[in-house]
Amino acid sequence: MPLSGGHSLPEDLYSADAVREIDRYVIDQQGVNGFDLMQAAAASAFRRLVRCWPEPGRILVLCGAGNNGGDGYLVAANGVRHGLDVDCIAVAPTEKLSGDARKAWQKSVGDGVKVLELADLNDVDVRRHIASAGLIVDAMLGTGVTGAPREPFAGIISQCNEAAAPVLAIDLPSGLNATMGTVAGDAIRADATVTFIGLKAGLFTGQGPEFGGDILFESLDTDDWASESGQKPRARRVDWHSVRSALPRRPKAAHKGRFGHVLIVAGDRGFGGAGMLAAEAAARTGAGLVTLATRPEYVSAALARCPSVMVQGLIHGSELPPLISAADVIVCGPGIGQGAWGQQMLQQVVASGKLRVLDADALNLMASRVAQPADNHILTPHPGEAARLLECEVVEIEDDRVSAAGRLRQMFGGVALLKGAGTVVAAEGVLPDIISGSNPGMATGGMGDVLSGVLGSLYAQLGDAHLSASAGAALHLAAADRASETRGYMGLLPMDVIEALSEVLAESERRSGGRTARRENGEG
Incomplete structure (x- = not known):
């Protein structure tokens, strides 16, 4: 399996149009020969290929008609020159090739x-070529495709996804929208994607993490020209x-009063566990004091679960x-809940004017009433809750998650955190953040409660x-990834993520503070 690009990736995430404009600027304004740039892309992709799969067996390269296909032809040529067993299929007729793509075909x-x-x-x-391949290189459809792939591409994509061989996508998995991260029909499910010039935002949110696999980046020495081109990023990539x-x-003279007092208001009848998860997550993330306000019948269970949390049973707001x-x-x-108890609690919280994190039924209650914008809250909807808040369909949220998060922030103020694969964080006056990575084990009840406690x-x-x-969304994901190393995905529970929070934080403390602590002790 390939190694993830991880934190070695740059922060800026671009739309497909912006990357094409940067590419055009490099060629037209900086005098870089387009075919030379294509050869550099193919060479870097081939280096990644042999690094990730040192013994790939028979390589099958599938090429389209545009520059993405040109990259593929040159990757095939690199393979042949290095003595590898390479098959190459022109999915688009070579007679339709023009420009640099045609030169690439001729050179190959x-x-x-x-x-x-x-x-x-x-x-x-x-089918025989696909079934016998040890590695498939997808160079069929690039960033210019926005709708569902047509035949013959659709059929080839389906066969590749059914094959046992791993797939390396060139620049973008065929069928994935490079800007939005959507898939209109079907798309290549790549094990790794090597992408060029600028990172495409669609690889990191929506269905991008599902289809892109491990993201490997090659700037092709255009880093400085990206900013000179005048193209602005669509979002910023963030990880832990x-x-x-x-x-x-934490200074050595620290006391609990320095790290905040978090009040968790949660857990109507039938949902007592939600408050306990949020409260314990807040405590595990370093809050100095944590108080849980919940239904009286859950007080004993909450104290037994996490005795460091102060618990108060409330009957009325x-x-x-x-x-x-x-x-x-x-x-x-x-x-x-959305009954009288929950309504009373939310009314008191909003009326207080205090810093707040609003999640779950607080958002559903907001959606059913005219909510007043505020600058001091973090809203954490999943796509369904976001659709209710924006009075639209879920598909509209998922079709453009970055814009949806921005609309939430504009309508309700504060910071909007749109959950899902590639969580999007929108705040005033800055680029949206996309949290890099995804974890299918988090698709279970209670994970959002843990996130709320971490954020608070x-x-x-x-x-x-x-x-x-x-930072909270990135930490939450990092803890889930850590827990998955031993628990897997299917059996992952919110409590596992809570336990992993302290492991991830401890590792970060060792990385950032170990030497300072030793110097303060006169050891170094």
């Missing part, structure tokens, strides 16, 4: 690549590695203000809603 043939025309092969031949240094270091006054940040919503804890410690939202 000149270098000894035997290019087979798809039109000359019957279905049995095609990039934000973990923002967490406050009028009992909440004293707890609110003592808190720095309030997390409201997990399991509060970081908000109390940092006081910055945007930073807290992005």
Whole structure:
């Protein structure tokens, strides 16, 4: 299996149009020969190929008609020159090739690549080539395709996805929207994607993480020209590695009052576990004090589960203000329901004007009423809740997750955190953040409650809603990934993620603070 590009990837994420404009700027304004750039892309893709799969067996390269196909022909040529067993199929007729793509085809043939025309092969031949491949290179459809792939591409994509061989996608998996991360019909499910010039936003949110696999980046020495071209990123890529240094270091004279008091308002009848998960997650993420306000019948269970959390049983919203006054940040919503109890609790929280994280039923209650915008909250909807808040269909949210998060922020103020694969964080005056990575084990009840507790804890410690939202989402994912190493995906539970939070934080503390601590002790 290939190695993930991970935190070695750049931060800027671009639309497909922006990357094409950067490419045009490099060729037209900087005088870089387009075919030379294509050869550099193919050479770097081939280096990644042999690094990830040192013994690939028979390589099958599938080429389209545009520059993406040109890259593929040159990758095939690199393979032949290095003595590898390479088959190459022109899925689009070579007679339709023009410009640099045609030059690439001609060079590959000149270098000894035997290019087979798809039109000359019957279905049995095609299936045989795909089934016998040790590695498939997808160079069929590039960033210019926005709708569902047509035949013959659709059929080839389906056969590749059914094959046992791993797939390396060139620049973008065929069928994936490079800007939005959507898939209109079907798309190549790549094990790895080597992408060029600029990272495409669609690889990191929506269905991008599902189809792109491990993302490998090659700038082709155009880094400086990307900014000179005038093209602006669509979003910023964030992972735990990039934000973990923002967490406050704990001085040796620290006391609990320095790290915030988080109030968790959660857990109407039938949903007591939601509050316990959020409260324990807040405690595990470093909050100095955590109080859980929940139904009285859950007090004993909550204390048994996490005795470091203070727990108060409330029957009516009028009992909440004293707890609110003592808190720095309030997390409201997990399991509060949409009945009278939850309504009373949310009313008190909103009326207080305190920093707050609103999740789950707090968002559903907001959607059913005219909500007033505020600058001091973090909203954490999943796509269904986001659709209710924006009064649209879920498909509209998923069709453009970055824009949907921006609309949520514009309508309701504060920071909007749109959950899902490639979580999007939108705040005023800055690029949206896309949290890099995904974890299918998180698709189970209670994971959002854990995230709410993490966000509340970081908000109390940092006081910055945007930073807290992005760092919290990245930490939550990193903990889930850590827990999955031993638990797998199918059996992953929210409690496993809570336990892994302390492991991830401990590792970050060792990386950032170990030497300083030793120097303070006179050891170094």
